[in-house]
Amino acid sequence: MLCEIVDRHGGQATSLLQILIDVQMRFRHVPPRIMTALAGMLHLPRTQVEAVVEFYRFLSVTSVGRFDVRFSDSVTDHLLGSRDLAARLCQRLGVKLGETRVDDAVSIHLTSCTGLSDQGPAALVNGHVLTRLDGDRIVQMADFIDQGMDLDTWPKNWFKVEDQVQLAGLLLEGELPLGASLERALTLHPADIFSEIDRSGLRGRGGAGFKTAAKWRFCYEGEEGAVPGDPTIARYVVCNADEGEPGTFKDRVLLSRNAQDVFEGMTVCAKAIGAQHGFIYLRGEYRYLLDSLLRGLKVRRLRGLLGRNILGVEGFDFDIEIHLGAGAYICGEESALIESLEGKPGHPRNRPPYPVTHGYLGQPTVVNNVETFAAAARIMAYGADWFLSVGTPESSGTKILSVSGDCERPGIYEVPFGSPVSDLLRRCGADDPMGVQVGGPSGTFIGPDEFERILGFEDLPTGGSMMVFSQARDVVAIARSFTHFFAHESCGFCTPCRVGTSLLGQLIDKIAEGHGTPHDLIEMTQLAAIVKNTSHCGLGQTAAHPLMQTLERFPERYQERLKTLFFEPGFDLDGALEVSRQMTGREDAHAHLTQSG
Amino acid sequence: MTDLMTHKIRIATTSLAGCFGCHMSFLDIDERFFTLCEHVVFDRSPFTDIKHLGEHVDVGLIEGGLCNAENVSTLREFRDHVKILVAVGACAINGGIPAMRNHIPLKECLEESYLVAVGIDSPQIPNDPELPLLLDRVRPIHEVVKVDYFLPGCPPSAEVFWTFLTDLMAGREPQIPEAQIHFD
Ligand SMILES: Cc1cc2nc3c(=O)[nH]c(=O)nc-3n(C[C@H](O)[C@H](O)[C@H](O)COP(=O)(O)O)c2cc1C
Ligand code: SF4
Ligand code: SF4
Numbered sequence: 001m002l003c004e005i006v007d008r009h010g011g012q013a014t015s016l017l018q019i020l021i022d023v024q025m026r027f028r029h030v031p032p033r034i035m036t037a038l039a040g041m042l043h044l045p046r047t048q049v050e051a052v053v054e055f056y057r058f059l060s061v062t063s064v065g066r067f068d069v070r071f072s073d074s075v076t077d078h079l080l081g082s083r084d085l086a087a088r089l090c091q092r093l094g095v096k097l098g099e100t101r102v103d104d105a106v107s108i109h110l111t112s113c114t115g116l117s118d119q120g121p122a123a124l125v126n127g128h129v130l131t132r133l134d135g136d137r138i139v140q141m142a143d144f145i146d147q148g149m150d151l152d153t154w155p156k157n158w159f160k161v162e163d164q165v166q167l168a169g170l171l172l173e174g175e176l177p178l179g180a181s182l183e184r185a186l187t188l189h190p191a192d193i194f195s196e197i198d199r200s201g202l203r204g205r206g207g208a209g210f211k212t213a214a215k216w217r218f219c220y221e222g223e224e225g226a227v228p229g230d231p232t233i234a235r236y237v238v239c240n241a242d243e244g245e246p247g248t249f250k251d252r253v254l255l256s257r258n259a260q261d262v263f264e265g266m267t268v269c270a271k272a273i274g275a276q277h278g279f280i281y282l283r284g285e286y287r288y289l290l291d292s293l294l295r296g297l298k299v300r301r302l303r304g305l306l307g308r309n310i311l312g313v314e315g316f317d318f319d320i321e322i323h324l325g326a327g328a329y330i331c332g333e334e335s336a337l338i339e340s341l342e343g344k345p346g347h348p349r350n351r352p353p354y355p356v357t358h359g360y361l362g363q364p365t366v367v368n369n370v371e372t373f374a375a376a377a378r379i380m381a382y383g384a385d386w387f388l389s390v391g392t393p394e395s396s397g398t399k400i401l402s403v404s405g406d407c408e409r410p411g412i413y414e415v416p417f418g419s420p421v422s423d424l425l426r427r428c429g430a431d432d433p434m435g436v437q438v439g440g441p442s443g444t445f446i447g448p449d450e451f452e453r454i455l456g457f458e459d460l461p462t463g464g465s466m467m468v469f470s471q472a473r474d475v476v477a478i479a480r481s482f483t484h485f486f487a488h489e490s491c492g493f494c495t496p497c498r499v500g501t502s503l504l505g506q507l508i509d510k511i512a513e514g515h516g517t518p519h520d521l522i523e524m525t526q527l528a529a530i531v532k533n534t535s536h537c538g539l540g541q542t543a544a545h546p547l548m549q550t551l552e553r554f555p556e557r558y559q560e561r562l563k564t565l566f567f568e569p570g571f572d573l574d575g576a577l578e579v580s581r582q583m584t585g586r587e588d589a590h591a592h593l594t595q596s597g
Numbered sequence: 598m599t600d601l602m603t604h605k606i607r608i609a610t611t612s613l614a615g616c617f618g619c620h621m622s623f624l625d626i627d628e629r630f631f632t633l634c635e636h637v638v639f640d641r642s643p644f645t646d647i648k649h650l651g652e653h654v655d656v657g658l659i660e661g662g663l664c665n666a667e668n669v670s671t672l673r674e675f676r677d678h679v680k681i682l683v684a685v686g687a688c689a690i691n692g693g694i695p696a697m698r699n700h701i702p703l704k705e706c707l708e709e710s711y712l713v714a715v716g717i718d719s720p721q722i723p724n725d726p727e728l729p730l731l732l733d734r735v736r737p738i739h740e741v742v743k744v745d746y747f748l749p750g751c752p753p754s755a756e757v758f759w760t761f762l763t764d765l766m767a768g769r770e771p772q773i774p775e776a777q778i779h780f781d
Contacts, residue, residue, distance in 0.1 A: 519743050567743040576732040579703045584724035591730055593669055
């Protein structure tokens with residue numbers, strides 16, 4: 001059985017993660033004997049296999065339940081009562097959160113945002129998506145699980161995922177005819193493809209906003225002194241579908257209704273840079289999209305749009321493979337993503353060198369976001385001017401936003417770059433919000449006096465996450481939740497982030513629980529600066545944003561929780577003696593401590 | 598406040614859940630100790646055997662973390678009486694070696710030591726009120742009081758103590774050079 005799994009993935013060390021994901025599905029964990037066997041079959045040190053199993057949350061050394069339930073633990077799920085639902089399911093099934101019931105029937109976990117914020121509370125059960133959970137469903141679910149009812153027999157509508165496109169623009173309106181942009185690309189020289197994309201002003205949609213044409217051109221030209229487009233050099237096209245930023249789900253919608261555009265964009269890129277191999281790195285949470293994506297790729301092969309001699313052009317060979325992630329936000333960072341594609345733990349690499357020259361297997365590689373490829377496809381088909389007709393000079397075109405939180409109409413809004421946040425708030429039915437988290441926890445938290453700021457690289461860049469919070473929400477609780485998200489997702493490679501994000505989490509817990517003093521706020525601010533300035537990658541560099549940005553905008557919300565004391569411990573000091581008291585039976589004066597001073 | 602009669606700086610030191618290694622390292626300033634004593638007087642400290650702090654002490658050096666209720670009381674006495682409180686060494690700063698027990702629930706630690714381990718006769722958990730009760734986890738001192746300075750190392754080298762105190766005596770903000778706290 002193991003041989004069959006290994007063979008299916010080509011038996012390469014680079015497939016280790018993909019193999020382990022299948023092993024986990026089959027055995028509900030990765031048994032030690034399989035780790036040893038895999039190390040032998042793939043000629044890897046066993047420690048490397050172990051390291052991969054330990055790194056990814058969806059892999060485990062101990063068995064998960066026959067029903068493995070993972071509740072999405074994003075702030076927007078919290079607002080909809082997800083924590084309470086998880087606790088109720090645990091209680092009904094008699095299992096502790098994070099553990100597997102003794103009879104192996106069920107395990108229940110919390111997991112980072114599953115990309116369904118507009119239809120939460122959401123959860124995954126054995127990799128299938130559950131949306132719009134509520135108290136009644138939890139009761140029924142507990143019964144189904146106790147009766148061991150097959151997932152096929154659960155109500156179909158529980159698994160329904162809606163696209164919820166509320167506003168469509170350049171990318172989501174109409175349909176791009178299959179192959180249309182590829183046919184145009186085939187008439188062009190690589191240099192002309194780059195200049196068309198360049199003229200359109202397209203910038204990366206994953207958040208950082210790097211100019212797409214420049215990235216493709218660097219990859220094509222190679223290092224200084226190399227022959228541009230050297231056909232003997234293997235190049236790769238990678239589509240970043242890791243979409244891990246809490247509150248983002250637009251890539252999910254693009255992949256469910258516009259996947260052909262994305263494939264087409266990747267193929268145009270391959271044509272331009274001379275790549276033969278492409279990958280889609282699909283986050284494990286979106287596994288339910290895998291079959292439809294594979295069918296979509298098959299259609300393209302049948303139509304001669306993928307494979308050998310694409311559209312009859314001799315020597316234009318390109319195909320796309322889908323790799324799954326396994327529950328690690330950091331794998332959205334492009335160099336960690338490449339490590340993961342190579343079958344390793346997703347630790348970000350040192351940069352430079354950048355992936356454009358030293359990417360997958362050390363070869364030149366383009367990594368772009370799903371939306372970037374979708375946009376590139378349409379630009380190729382309809383021309384740069386079509387794209388330039390919308391947006392601002394710095395930020396041409398549209399941006400697809402994932403709107404969630406306290407609004408009447410959450411979902412997908414494709415808006416022209418340059419529109420003010422207030423416009424979006426009106427459209428989605430959010431009146432008088434307290435604030436909006438633009439671009440997810442690593443982005444910017446804005447308050448009411450900033451709602452006229454515009455979406456675009458010149459003011460508020462965003463990867464697409466827009467979480468709306470009403471006046472009733474507690475801004476400290478929101479920042480606290482984001483801080484814990486970063487601490488949880490820190491890959492552990494560098495100390496400032498691994499330790500610093502945990503310390504920030506402890507400090508904000510202390511303050512939120514009412515044990516904080518002015519000294520703790522100073523401490524938090526200093527620590528935030530260290531974490532930001534000394535972390536290895538973007539995760540650590542942005543991890544303190546939620547705390548610092550909300551502290552700056554709502555200092556009174558923090559102040560009102562502080563004690564006027566000099567200092568107070570952040571934990572129950574007398575409670576820390578309880579075990580000793582019980583074991584010694586003591587109750588004398590020395591057997592107690594006061595909380596402060 | 599400096600000692601009014603002599604204008605000497607008053608220093609107090611103690612070892613909580615520590616191994617006295619930090620104190621030993623302090624003594625490694627060797628003959629410079631004589632120079633030091635021209636400028637400082639020791640208040641409560643293992644060097645003097647004074648049991649409680651005087652009213653006005655300038656600097657308190659704390660070795661070791663917090664493993665029991667008495668550690669907490671001692672630490673609080675220091676915080677209440679000293680102007681500048683210093684966490685000295687890995688144990689005070691992070692819990693250090695004693696905190697390795699944090700991975701094991703306290704109940705199991707006590708049972709293993711006093712009830713079930715091989716060779717124990719008349720198994721019983723000591724409960725004399727003279728004995729301090731153990732905290733459920735070993736804690737670094739900054740989790741219980743505000744700490745002003747941290748001197749890293751296990752132990753911090755004699756040079757670190759010297760630099761820190763001479764800076765203070767000169768009225769400078771203490772600045773430990775990178776080379777003195779860089780360990781790899
Ligand atoms: C911690 C972290 C997580 C990231 N997650 C994603 C992601 O989920 N999707 C994405 O497209 N880019 C993500 N990025 C940005 C990528 O590193 C990279 O910039 C992007 O994929 C480039 O594509 P683009 O130029 O089309 O935006 C992340 C970056 C960091 C630092
Ligand atoms: S900053 Fe955080 S996520 Fe990035 S490499 Fe360091 S530990 Fe890993
Ligand atoms: S830091 Fe090192 S030398 Fe100092 S008390 Fe702890 S173990 Fe001993």
